[in-house]
Amino acid sequence: MIIGAGQAAIQAVISLRQMNYQGNIKIIGEEPFLPYQRPPLSKKFLAGQLDKNRLFIRSKNFYQRQEIELLLNSKVASIDPKNQNILTEDGNSLNYSKLLIATGSRARELKVPGINLSGIHYLRNINNVQTIQNQMVAGNKLVIIGAGYIGLEVASVAVKLGLDVTILETESRVMNRVVASEISNFFELIHKRAGVKFKFKQKVEGFAGDTSLKEVLCSGGKRYAADLCIIGIGNLPNQEIAAQSGINYENGILVDEYCQTSEENIFSAGDCTNHPNKLIGMNLRLESVHNAIEQGKTSASSITGTKNAYNQIPWFWSDQYDLKLQIVGLSQGYNELIIRGNPKSKSFSGFYMKNRKILAVDAINKPREFMLAKKLISAGVEIDPEKIADSTTDFKFLAEQALKRGI
Ligand code: FAD
Secondary structure, eight states: OEEOOSHHHHHHHHHHHHTTOOSOEEEEOSSSSSOBOSGGGGTTTTTTOSOGGGGBSSOHHHHHHTTEEEEOSOOEEEEETTTTEEEETTSOEEEOSSEEEOOOEEEOOOOOTTTTSBTEEEOSSHHHHHHHHTTOOTTOEEEEEOOSHHHHHHHHHHHHTTOEEEEEOSSSSTTTTTSOHHHHHHHHHHHHHHTOEEEOSOOEEEEEESSBEEEEEEGGGOEEEOSEEEEOOOEEEOOHHHHHTTOOBSSSEEOOTTOBOSSTTEEEOSTTEEEEETTTTEEEOOOOHHHHHHHHHHHHHHHTTOOOOOOOOOEEEEEETTEEEEEEEOOTTOOEEEEESOGGGTOEEEEEEETTEEEEEEEESOHHHHHHHHHHHHHTOBOOHHHHHOTTSOHHHHHHHHHHHOO
């Protein structure tokens, strides 16, 4: 039995059948759609460049062929671990022998006066995008709250469609939590050149309008005219049904490296988990396709009784204009940032170093450097920072040498 029909859930069932798991599989998902991938929601799908059918991870036939029962439009209300049973909101009581909780995360809500005016949106699912698209009309004033990945991706789509875009951010730079200021500055410049306006150090305190949004109100009395507003201020793990059933949680459902929760026959995977990462040396809660897929595989192994520990360096990507940003590793604790390549060429990388080792890399239109960096970070090898900085050196050669030395 799987709760949640998203990226992690579908990977788990794909892996289960690949591992010759013959048991019954039931997936319960609250959304009405076939399980789908979310990244295009703030990119090509929002831009109207991708058909809805292309979002689906697998076709309807796949589930029929693999004898996987999909219960869509159905929300699980509670879990009873003692009796190995779940209850849906519409009153269905179902037994399980093994349970996988893959409930993902949800948009963090902004709790301020006026939040219920029409024209104010979050962007998490297909329905959200379809509502937003009605207002993605040239000339409309769009205010985005939050200069994180989602806000910036939406901005890049919206300016291209001819909207007047302003981003409000509480910090003083974009993607403040994840990249160094040098990388933030580069992205800010690209957005400004495209016509996006930034207002930093802004705290949103409310919204004004009759029934629909007219203005976004910030502390200090600043007001921004708006026809629509999209809020992208982070996510929260969907951990409540686990927490209420006595499963251990803390900023996510707590699992070990095998996706095992504190309950014997219950596993968890994806955005909703807080899991140990041995390679990084700390517990993490990640919101990425890579993590959902890898934990989907790990949990499938555990369900079949094979122990296959999750052992992954996190990575993520974001598409803005003609830029593909790929981030691998965690930069926390770095003491040197090396820029390899020239930002003016829109193709360069930022290497976050500590004691001659790479902690993380932000690769901008540099897929090969990203792939090699992934190997270097996983191997934890030393590499000469000066050679990285010299963009005339062959990075592949440099990486291969470092991997051969293996220190
Ligand atoms: P989800 O895919 O969110 O699936 C969880 C499902 O469980 C949801 O459908 C939810 O409705 C359902 N559910 C929750 N509670 C219940 C319940 N009680 N009963 C039944 N069903 C329930 N990641 C990247 O790596 N790169 C990107 O570029 C990127 N872009 C993104 C853009 C957007 C707009 C969004 C929203 C996310 C993006 N992500 C990106 C993140 C990525 O999509 C998620 O990390 C991934 O989908 C997580 O998979 P999951 O299976 O854990 O959760």
